[in-house]
Amino acid sequence: MLRKRWTREIPLHLIILPGFLFLIVFSYLPIGGIIIAFQKFIPAKGLFGDQQWVGLSNFQYVLELPNFSSIMWNTFYIAVMKIILGLFVPIVIAILLNEVKHAGMKRGVQTAIYLPHFLSWVVLGGIFIEILSPTDGLVNKVIQLFGFEPIFFLGDNKWFPITMILSDSWKEFGYGTIIYLAAITGINPDLYEAAQIDGANRWKQTLNVTLPGMKMVIVLLMVLNLGNLLNAGFDQIFNMYSPMVYESGDILDTFVYRIGLLDAQFGIATAVGLFKSVVALILVSVSYFIAYKVADYRIF
Amino acid sequence: MKSSNLSKTAAILSLLLLSTGVLSACSANSESNKSTSSPAGSNAVSESNGEVSGDKEPLGKYDKALTIRFARDVDNDMQDNIIPKTPGETVADNRWLKAYSEKLGIDVKYDWTVKGGDAYTQKINVTLASGEIPDMLRVTGSQMKQLADADMIEDLTPYWDAYASDLLKESYAVQGPAALNATLIDGKMMGMGPAEVYGDGTFLWLRTDWLENLGIEAPKTMDDVLAISKAFTTQDPDKNNVNDTYGLAMTKDLYGGAMGLEGFFTGYHAYPNMWIEDGSGNLVWGSTLPEVKEALKALSTMYKDGEIDKEFGVKDGGKVAETIAAGKVGMEFGAQWNPMYPLISNYQNDPTANWEGYALVSIDGKPALSPQNFGASEFWVVRKGFSNPEALIKMFNLHMELNWGKTGDFDHYYMPAANDSVGVWKYSPVQPYPPFKNLNAFKEIAAARSNQTLDQLTGEAKSIQNNIKAFENGDTSQWGWPKIYGENGVYRHSVDYVANDQFKLESFAGSPTKTMAEKQSTLKSLEKEVFVKLIMGAAPIDEFDKFVENWNKLGGADMTKEVNEWYASVKQ
Numbered sequence: 105m106l107r108k109r110w111t112r113e114i115p116l117h118l119i120i121l122p123g124f125l126f127l128i129v130f131s132y133l134p135i136g137g138i139i140i141a142f143q144k145f146i147p148a149k150g151l152f153g154d155q156q157w158v159g160l161s162n163f164q165y166v167l168e169l170p171n172f173s174s175i176m177w178n179t180f181y182i183a184v185m186k187i188i189l190g191l192f193v194p195i196v197i198a199i200l201l202n203e204v205k206h207a208g209m210k211r212g213v214q215t216a217i218y219l220p221h222f223l224s225w226v227v228l229g230g231i232f233i234e235i236l237s238p239t240d241g242l243v244n245k246v247i248q249l250f251g252f253e254p255i256f257f258l259g260d261n262k263w264f265p266i267t268m269i270l271s272d273s274w275k276e277f278g279y280g281t282i283i284y285l286a287a288i289t290g291i292n293p294d295l296y297e298a299a300q301i302d303g304a305n306r307w308k309q310t311l312n313v314t315l316p317g318m319k320m321v322i323v324l325l326m327v328l329n330l331g332n333l334l335n336a337g338f339d340q341i342f343n344m345y346s347p348m349v350y351e352s353g354d355i356l357d358t359f360v361y362r363i364g365l366l367d368a369q370f371g372i373a374t375a376v377g378l379f380k381s382v383v384a385l386i387l388v389s390v391s392y393f394i395a396y397k398v399a400d401y402r403i404f
Numbered sequence: 405m406k407s408s409n410l411s412k413t414a415a416i417l418s419l420l421l422l423s424t425g426v427l428s429a430c431s432a433n434s435e436s437n438k439s440t441s442s443p444a445g446s447n448a449v450s451e452s453n454g455e456v457s458g459d460k461e462p463l464g465k466y467d468k469a470l471t472i473r474f475a476r477d478v479d480n481d482m483q484d485n486i487i488p489k490t491p492g493e494t495v496a497d498n499r500w501l502k503a504y505s506e507k508l509g510i511d512v513k514y515d516w517t518v519k520g521g522d523a524y525t526q527k528i529n530v531t532l533a534s535g536e537i538p539d540m541l542r543v544t545g546s547q548m549k550q551l552a553d554a555d556m557i558e559d560l561t562p563y564w565d566a567y568a569s570d571l572l573k574e575s576y577a578v579q580g581p582a583a584l585n586a587t588l589i590d591g592k593m594m595g596m597g598p599a600e601v602y603g604d605g606t607f608l609w610l611r612t613d614w615l616e617n618l619g620i621e622a623p624k625t626m627d628d629v630l631a632i633s634k635a636f637t638t639q640d641p642d643k644n645n646v647n648d649t650y651g652l653a654m655t656k657d658l659y660g661g662a663m664g665l666e667g668f669f670t671g672y673h674a675y676p677n678m679w680i681e682d683g684s685g686n687l688v689w690g691s692t693l694p695e696v697k698e699a700l701k702a703l704s705t706m707y708k709d710g711e712i713d714k715e716f717g718v719k720d721g722g723k724v725a726e727t728i729a730a731g732k733v734g735m736e737f738g739a740q741w742n743p744m745y746p747l748i749s750n751y752q753n754d755p756t757a758n759w760e761g762y763a764l765v766s767i768d769g770k771p772a773l774s775p776q777n778f779g780a781s782e783f784w785v786v787r788k789g790f791s792n793p794e795a796l797i798k799m800f801n802l803h804m805e806l807n808w809g810k811t812g813d814f815d816h817y818y819m820p821a822a823n824d825s826v827g828v829w830k831y832s833p834v835q836p837y838p839p840f841k842n843l844n845a846f847k848e849i850a851a852a853r854s855n856q857t858l859d860q861l862t863g864e865a866k867s868i869q870n871n872i873k874a875f876e877n878g879d880t881s882q883w884g885w886p887k888i889y890g891e892n893g894v895y896r897h898s899v900d901y902v903a904n905d906q907f908k909l910e911s912f913a914g915s916p917t918k919t920m921a922e923k924q925s926t927l928k929s930l931e932k933e934v935f936v937k938l939i940m941g942a943a944p945i946d947e948f949d950k951f952v953e954n955w956n957k958l959g960g961a962d963m964t965k966e967v968n969e970w971y972a973s974v975k976q
Contacts, residue, residue, distance in 0.1 A: 144922075146550050146553055147529065147533035147535075147550065148532050148535065148550050148551045148554030148556045149535075149553075149554040150535045153554070168957070168958070169958065170930075170954050170958075171933075233718075237715065238714060238715065239714065239715065256714065256715070258718060259714075259715060259718050261942065346656060346717055346718040347717065347932055347933045347936050348656070348717035348718060348936055348937070348940065348942075351937075362929065363926065365526050365529060365530075366525075366925065367925040367929075368532075368546070368547070368925075369923075369925075369926065370533070
């Protein structure tokens with residue numbers, strides 16, 4: 105019986121094969137490169153060349169850098185805020201959109217908010233730099249109309265992280281909304297009928313039927329996001345930051361880029377990258393454990 | 405139950421696949437950046453040439469064509485000016501590559517080309533990591549050291565002695581032994597740097613039409629400079645009744661040949677961003693000295709008073725050049741070539757805009773010294789095992805000969821008048837030039853002007869004089885030339901600088917030391933970060949002392965020690 109099922113499912117399992125190969129080639133084989141973190145790496149000698157081993161001194165150097173603690177904090181803060189907004193906003197919008205009965209309107213809004221997802225940060229970064237400029241940017245012209253002082257969104261350490269978080273959630277909430285809308289569509293209509301018969305109004309229905317129905321997808325996305333906790337968004341920040349806001353906007357990835365590709369200090373850059381991966385591994389494990397305890401949710 | 409678990413698994417796996425798909429898109433990008441050539445194959449080609457005839461002539465031609473693989477960057481000037489104005493020529497096929505092929509029997513092939521200097525540096529870093537480098541390439545000092553440490557490049561010492569032409573050797577001797585010393589690693593010449601390792605002056609560029617509008621005299625001290633900056637900000641120098649101008653143009657990089665601050669700092673006898681003697685015979689990093697703090701304090705006051713662009717901290721040279729072009733700013737420090745870039749753009753938008761170069765001034769009676777960084781930051785190296793390392797030196801010989809030699813044709817190979825005087829010399833993969841060539845051209849022109857023999861000029865001086873004449877005859881695109889070489893050209897201050905010994909030369913003139921190769925760039929970014937913050941008032945000025953402390957702790961102290969060891973070794 106079991107064997108028969110197995111043979112029947114072989115084609116299905118084969119579908120996964122390219123993905124596995126992909127993971128092995130691009131995600132597992134490069135792990136070997138982390139040995140660079142323990143070397144005084146001279147690229148010209150090659151990965152398998154006669155490199156000098158330095159133990160943990162690369163890590164020590166990184167930890168001694170005066171800005172490292174702020175980089176850690178920025179990464180963490182920006183990523184957590186993005187995750188929270190990235191969960192909250194799409195859920196709310198999805199529930200609201202679900203209440204819209206006019207099909208054309210619903211689809212129109214859905215498409216409009218989904219569009220920014222397809223623009224790259226290289227393009228958007230340029231646009232934001234222009235419209236957020238304190239001297240001649242559109243946004244500040246409006247702010248000044250209301251009699252306020254112009255705000256230097258991309259050059260002020262108070263505003264930079266907030267700008268990053270809000271602009272990221274603006275770009276991505278349409279994408280998230282679609283996933284949640286799909287989850288809502290999957291809820292059995294009988295449940296709503298039963299709730300109505302029990303006297304639940306629209307709000308109660310949302311609270312007691314819609315949200316619990318979405319629970320699995322929300323938890324799933326949250327767990328996947330937590331794995332990304334230390335990816336605060338290289339593309340976005342790289343395209344909009346400047347030395348003025350390193351203090352509040354420099355994240356692990358931009359730091360690795362500067363140290364590794366610009367300064368060619370590969371050993372130190374790898375050490376930061378490895379450090380990041382270890383922390384991310386711990387975070388994923390913890391969040392998975394919590395998801396299991398709290399929501400009885402398991403992947404395998 | 406079982407099946408719902410399965411579908412869940414499938415859902416998660418497909419999500420994982422999606423996310424890896426996104427990741428792979430990123431890595432695919434960087435993969436495609438890598439060189440696609442097969443070095444093994446090309447090695448075979450050059451090795452098959454093996455015993456190229458033992459022609460020891462500096463400009464002798466190889467019997468059998470020698471193919472050399474290079475890599476290069478293509479800058480904006482090349483893209484926007486040179487290629488459009490030289491019809492039929494491209495980066496891979498032009499008069500210079502023809503000259504190397506016809507006169508030396510050397511065929512230049514490019515493994516890859518990239519747009520922009522930053523991209524070039526990054527790509528070289530990646531290329532180094534891949535271990536497959538072209539036959540010859542241009543690298544930074546620390547890259548050269550890495551390559552030498554890894555035994556990947558040729559020692560050029562024997563070839564220099566045997567092949568360098570007299571003209572080349574003379575040029576490299578003009579500024580003392582520093583030009584050749586810079587290429588030495590463990591006493592061996594591992595690459596070819598520039599012959600000109602110190603420039604010929606930094607100047608203060610001012611909008612004289614604004615000075616006239618406000619009735620202000622040319623500055624004699626630093627206080628005058630600050631007063632002019634204030635007047636340019638508050639007194640509506642462009643007379644448009646809008647408060648839309650400011651004093652000093654500067655970029656987020658702080659230093660540089662245009663819109664840099666070196667000339668401002670020197671007014672306080674501060675010399676950041678270079679190694680200088682501290683007065684007791686030891687070398688120190690200029691940025692860590694207390695005079696720098698004074699200058700930063702002055703800059704932060706100017707920033708607070710609106711005399712500096714509020715957004716300078718996010719603007720690179722290109723962006724700041726736009727504000728200059730728009731006529732918003734009236735003062736900047738930089739090199740002699742500033743009228744060519746960025747100042748001419750201001751004139752093109754507004755013919756009344758008139759910039760002029762002034763000598764640097766100081767805060768007290770002591771003369772301001774023009775700071776000159778040691779300029780040998782890039783070197784040409786030859787891949788270890790390449791069959792004919794001497795070919796690099798022969799190419800240097802030819803470049804020098806065709807432009808400044810007796811048999812040369814400056815008007816064809818440097819800035820041909822027939823092509824709107826664009827710098828076609830950039831087509832050459834190697835670009836050495838004799839030090840002080842511009843200053844000498846200025847002197848020749850000045851002498852000819854007073855002797856009324858302008859029509860007898862030759863070479864570069866003749867080309868320049870033609871451009872000046874073209875401007876006088878109404879060709880506005882040549883606006884910059886009289887600003888530099890004309891009767892009131894900025895070089896007259898350079899002549900004074902030389903006569904009064906007014907250069908502050910960077911004292912460290914070796915290849916990067918061990919710690920420098922590793923940590924200098926990190927320390928330089930730390931420096932810029934802190935200085936920008938101090939200027940913008942985002943941190944109290946006393947943060948400067950903490951910066952010095954951090955700088956020393958993060959490798960600066962080691963660097964200083966190594967630099968002084970080097971200094972002791974060359975002083976004997």
